[in-house]
Amino acid sequence: MHFLSTLTTVSLLALSASALPTIQSTNGIAVRASPSAVKSNTTTAAGAVSPTLVPVFSIKTGSLKGLNGVAIPAVCPPSRADFIAKLNTNVAAGNVLGTPITFNTNAAVQDTTTNKNRATAMLITLQNFTGKKGVGCPAASTPELLTQQKTGVMAKPGVLCT
Incomplete structure (x- = not known):
């Protein structure tokens, strides 16, 4: 036994x-x-989302002018803390108001496709920032995100999309 x-x-x-x-x-x-x-x-x-995965925005809230002099709302871009908090909520949900997003939270992964996906997720978050579809900040308020979406390389502050 x-x-x-x-x-x-x-x-x-x-x-x-x-x-x-x-x-x-x-x-x-x-x-x-x-x-x-x-x-x-x-x-x-x-x-x-690690703050290291979110570029520092070169355009400051209240400047009223974005990339190439495009007019932007006075509240754009949002504060870094508010933006990262909203991004965290959206990444956890996997979507922004029904629009699917992909954001790899592993900071060690820095390939072109992953960085483009991250930038797209951040831009969708930005453009729907108020919680209403299409009501938020225009992409022109964050040239760093436009650069990252275009090149797949995380942009440095002040380096504008060409």
């Missing part, structure tokens, strides 16, 4: 380990994740 309970325990341990999600490591070897790793990985995937 002791043998049977030991065998059952070993079987249960093997079964519980096989139920863990498989994570691909950087060297291509599949490994099983511990429950705590699964939780932290989920938190990272659905986690907050």
Whole structure:
């Protein structure tokens, strides 16, 4: 009977380990994740947008003029803190007022397509900032986002879209 309970325990341990999600490591070897790793990985995937992924806007709120002298509302662009908070809400929802967005929150991923997708998500957030479809700030209020959307490279402050 002791043998049977030991065998059952070993079987249960093997079964519980096989139920863990498989994570691909950087060297291509599949490994099983511990429950705590699964939780932290989920938190990272659905986690907050790092401020390092949001360019600093060169145009200041209240300037009334955006890229190429385009008139912009006095409240545009929004404050950095307000913008990042709204972006976090939208990224968590996966959409902005029904418009799907894609925003990879992993700051280590910096390929062209990912950065273009991030810029598009930020522009959609900006243009619908008030919570009403199409009511927000025009893209001209954030030339850095236009540059990133066009080039796939995160723009530096003051570098305008050409």
